[in-house]
Amino acid sequence: MSFQEDCVQFGDQLARLVDAGVPVKEAAVVVGVPRQRCYAILRAIGRPVGRLRGAGKPADSRQIVEVFDRTGSINKAAIECGVAFCVARRILVAAGLVDAAPRAFGKPEAKKRFLELMDQGWTAARAAREVGVNERTGRDWRQGIRRTRNTRIYPDGRVVDYRSGTVYKQTVTSATCVDAAASPVISTRYLSLDDRIAIADGLVVKDSMRTIAARIGKNVSSISREVREHSIAGRYLPHQAHRDAAAARVRPKRSKLVVNKVLRAAVEEGLSRKLSPEQISHRLRRDHPDDESMRVSHETIYQALYFQARGGLKKEVQHALRTGRTKRKPQRKEGERYQRFVDPMVMISDRPAEVDDRAVPGHWEGDLITGEQNKSVIGTLVERATRYTMLLHLPDGHDAEQVRDALITAIGDLPAHLRGSLTWDQGAELARHKQITVATDMQVYFCDPASPWQRGSNENTNGLLRQYFPKGTDLSVHSPTDLEHVAQELNGRPRKTLDWDTPAERLRDLITTN
Secondary structure: OOHHHHHHHHHHHHHHHHHOOOOHHHHHHHHOOOHHHHHHHHHHOOOOOOOOOOOOOOOOHHHHHHHHHHHOOHHHHHHHHOOOHHHHHHHHHHOOOOOOOOOOOOHHHHHHHHHHHHHOOOOHHHHHHHHOOOHHHHHHHHHOOEEEOOEEEOOOOOEEEOOOOEEEEOOOOHHHOOOHHHOOOOOOOOOOHHHHHHHHHHHHOOOOHHHHHHHHOOOHHHHHHHHHHOEEOOEEOHHHHHHHHHHHHOOOEOOHHHHOHHHHHHHHHHHHOOOOHHHHHHHHHHHOOOOHHHOOOHHHHHHHHHHHHHOOOHHHHHHHOOOOOOOOOOOOOOOOOOOOOOOOOOEHHHOOHHHHOOOOOOEEEEEEEEOHHHOOEEEEEEEOOOOOEEEEEOOOOOOHHHHHHHHHHHHHOOOHHHOOEEEEOOOHHHOOHHHHHHHHOOEEEEOOOOOHHHHHHHHHHHHHHOOOOOOOOOHHHOOHHHHHHHHHHHHOOOOHHHOOOOHHHHHHHHHHHO
């Protein structure tokens, strides 16, 4: 039926329903027409309902800029002003507050450039921003993951279909495979065609499995299994073995738990008895020693469970796993850390050598001291050369925005020659460190994890301040006047390290000299 016929047949009925206060969504069900077509029919008969896409109110550029200055977030500015993210970003780019970052690459070039940057030591987030793609896309490129519509295909053959909510693996016949001899070497973990030919040559001259394994750099059990599984009539054929391996490797493949209903039922029964996936896997091997179809690795069970959680069955998964997690905990290698903040940190190892010997004044160390249950805090700043102390009043909390504003205010009162650098730990309160650097022209350096001695002057001063602000007390009761009084008293103490001068005297000499 054409659109004109729909307008004639359903137009009057839709108009009456809408006039009676029935939502278009419900009216569409009554007349049996898709909702979007109902909107089109109502517009065609002169009864528009709702708002056309893109026909919203014009964006208030000034309001968007004000919200971005306050929050530092394009998304928050878009939400508060009621506009799309792309609209807010376009306005902020025009105002010079956000880099345009045009996509200077096509997809193949972007992928190639991204992988080059990763090889040079860039983080995935920074490299993705450089080439103009989403960070998740960059990580998929790096891990060899292919995406088609709502499906993500992993190099190991695991296929995640987000539309149907399934994880599976599916075999493909060798007739659909490319020539095995031309297939690329995926990883040194797998046997290549040259390795298989070397195995066949070794068997011809009756070399032992161990000798062949040492020659091609593989484990002897891998060679033994290869020969056992890919021999025909007692003869190992390397090219046929390589074609079979390539055919078995082609993805997608359906998961064992999807294909084998008996195995799936056994796994579900084990989970209902609060057994862990590893216990289920090993118990199945014990209970069915001669049945290969009743074996499944605990990793396969975990993958099925966590994907099920993404599909919305979080309560069922929480009951199945004793940890109660519905999301897999990321595993990192020893010494590997994720990027702490959006803006890359400048580490203390990059700090100039002149800061270490305290010969040049103007370099500060900072931290927070916390009160009862970490609900109230006081910011502390100590100058490394003079030990001069400033205290920051933070009555509204210690989020990144509050700490940023307090630091900018305090540092802004200093002369230019006393704004050398600021050293801080990797606390979340300094997530806006880039904005602090821009506003004060003072570089922020970050200590290594769990290394408080790298801010020794600040740690020592915090210990002295505990005489005035004991641990476990409410620090919010102290006014700015109270903090100023404590700072003056601390800066008036003679210090042995200053040859019995006071920090206030040393700072006064620096200011008057310059």
